[in-house]
Amino acid sequence: MRAPIRVILTDNRSSMITVKRLQNRSFQVRLHRIFAQAEPATLAALARFIRRPDRKNRKAMGDFIARHLERIREKPARKRALPLAVRGKVYHLGEILEQVKQAYQIPAPEVRISWGQRRGKRKFRAIRLGSFDEEQKLIRVHPLLDRKQVPRFFVEYIVYHELLHAVVPEARAAGGRRASHTREFKRREKLFARYREAYAFEKRFVEERWSRRGS
Known part of the structure; x- marks a missing residue:
């Protein structure tokens, strides 16, 4: 039985195909939405590329992209910008972001921050x-994470981790796949003052949420 493939369509014109191998041996694939209009032969080549990105399969993907460059270059409709929610009930993310940038000397003035949307x-x-x-x-x-049971240092760690994504360059793994958690990224992540505590708390927190799934 072949490993399942989860596909996410995007408007990213710089990374047309990004393949990530998950722990359960399945694949998560981010594709430019132009592939939704691909003919069966191209989709079959895409499936082969995901599992084995050799020269022949890369050429098939390159040929398809080249044939649709004009449409790919068309700018997609702008997403409606949602208002930023910086101040939470417990933690103010704006303050945490500035403190983390200052503490670890990360120059990223363009980076903004917000709490995610609360869902039912x-x-x-x-x-x-x-x-x-x-x-x-x-x-x-x-x-x-906007609750008293979550220690502030853990929120700082999450902000620090995501801030590293803004300043540490990605790399290309074997087969042209994009890798964001590079060796340099992991090295810098471990510079967080309470990295071990944050890692342990994250594991407990996720396990607790998982044990309460469906409740």
Whole structure:
């Protein structure tokens, strides 16, 4: 049985195909939405490329992209900008961002920050405590962390981690795949003053949320 593939369509014109191998041997693939209009032969080549990005499969992808360059270069409609929620009930993310940048001497004046949107109850599958949007230069922090039970140093760690995504260059792994958690990224991540405590807390926090899934 072949490993499943999860596809996310994007408007990213600099990285048309990004493949990430997950721990359960499945694949997460971010594709430019032009691939949604690909013919069956191209989709078959894409599936082969994901599992084995050799020269032949890379050429097939390159040929498809070249045929659709004009449409790819068309600017997508701008996303409606959501208001930033910097001040939470417990933590003020703006203050934390500035403190982290100063403490670790990270020059990133263009980076903004916001709490993520609160959503209604739904079945728990996975949790992403922070994210960085390169296009918007925006860090989003999961609102689950805006509570007294979550220590401030852990919120600082999440902000620090996402801030590193803004300043540490990505690398190209074998087969042209994009790698964001590079050796340099991991080295700098461990410079966080309470890295071990933050790592341990994250593990406990996620396990607790998982044990309460569906509740």
